[in-house]
Amino acid sequence: MALHIAYLVAIVAEAMSAALVAGRREMDWFGVCVIACVTALGGGTVRDVLLGHHPLAWVQHPEYLAYTLTAALSVGLLAPLVLRLRRLFLLLDAVGLVVFTVIGCNVASELSMPFAIVLVSGMITGTCGGMLRDVLCGQTPLLFRKELYASISLTTGLLYMGGQDIGLQHDLAMILSMIAGFTFRILAIRYDWNMPRFVYRGDWS
Numbered sequence: 001m002a003l004h005i006a007y008l009v010a011i012v013a014e015a016m017s018a019a020l021v022a023g024r025r026e027m028d029w030f031g032v033c034v035i036a037c038v039t040a041l042g043g044g045t046v047r048d049v050l051l052g053h054h055p056l057a058w059v060q061h062p063e064y065l066a067y068t069l070t071a072a073l074s075v076g077l078l079a080p081l082v083l084r085l086r087r088l089f090l091l092l093d094a095v096g097l098v099v100f101t102v103i104g105c106n107v108a109s110e111l112s113m114p115f116a117i118v119l120v121s122g123m124i125t126g127t128c129g130g131m132l133r134d135v136l137c138g139q140t141p142l143l144f145r146k147e148l149y150a151s152i153s154l155t156t157g158l159l160y161m162g163g164q165d166i167g168l169q170h171d172l173a174m175i176l177s178m179i180a181g182f183t184f185r186i187l188a189i190r191y192d193w194n195m196p197r198f199v200y201r202g203d204w205s
Contacts, residue, residue, distance in 0.1 A: 003174070007103060010096030011040040011064060015071035017089050018133050020079065025137050029073070035133055036072030037065060042129035047104050047121050051111055090189060097149070098181035101126035101156045102174055115161065122157035123150055146194035148185070156181030 018039035022032040041064060044057045058064045104125025108118040127143050127150050134141040143150050156177050163173030187193065 003099065003102065006095060006099045008067060010092065010099050012067055012071040013089060013092035014040040014096055014129065015068040016075050017093065019072040019075040021133060021137055023075070023079065029076075032075075033069055033072050035136060037068050038136065039129045039133040040068040040071075041065075042132040043100055043125040043127065044104070044129075046128045046132075047107065047124045050124070051108060051113070051121065053107055053111060091186070094182050094185040094189075097126045097153055097185060098156045098178040100129075101153045101181065102160055102178060105157050105160055109161075118161055119154060119157045122160075123153040126150075126153035126156075146197050148188040148193055148195060151195065152181055152185050152188065155184060 015036035018036045019032050022035040025031075027035065037058075041058050048054065048056050101122040103122075105118050105122035107125075108121035113121065130149075131141040131143045134143075159180055160173055160177035163177060164170060168176070
């Protein structure tokens with residue numbers, strides 16, 4: 001139940017932040033709603049399509065669409081307030097990253113997928129929505145930039161599944177892995193921890 005509530009909070013927060021990105025791109029309200037839904041629900045959708053897991057989460061629970069659309073439309077009225085709550089949205093984004101990751105791992109585990117596929121499924125769920133948002137908005141995806149994001153998702157999934165493999169009770173492994181992933185993400189933001197970048201400016205001729 002707590003994981004489900006955290007998921008609902010996360011998709012609402014992701015939808016609102018995505019609506020702001022769409023607004024900066026001067027999209028119409030249809031575009032804003034599409035970007036919000038893709039960001040909030042896209043990771044789980046891509047995961048389910050790749051794993052052949054049906055029905056899709058938002059098809060089985062159409063209320064998820066209602067939540068994301070309401071969140072996106074509310075940004076038009078609350079944009080100045082939302083901008084002032086940037087730090088809160090960064091915290092909620094970190095919560096969403098670890099919650100989506102754990103849910104993605106659970107879905108793959110229930111399908112009896114190999115360990116590596118479980119980890120990748122968690123990462124796809126946690127990061128793919130944001131990647132789709134950035135692509136649709138004409139930006140280099142955060143996933144491919146210097147910030148620690150996908151690596152934190154993978155770490156969370158590894159701790160979650162690894163904890164169960166060594167005998168930790170499921171809920172304990174879930175809580176500890178999400179706390180670790182959340183803390184890792186916040187510290188990375190606070191201290192500007194980055195992935196090494198590959199920079200090549202050589203002449204091909």
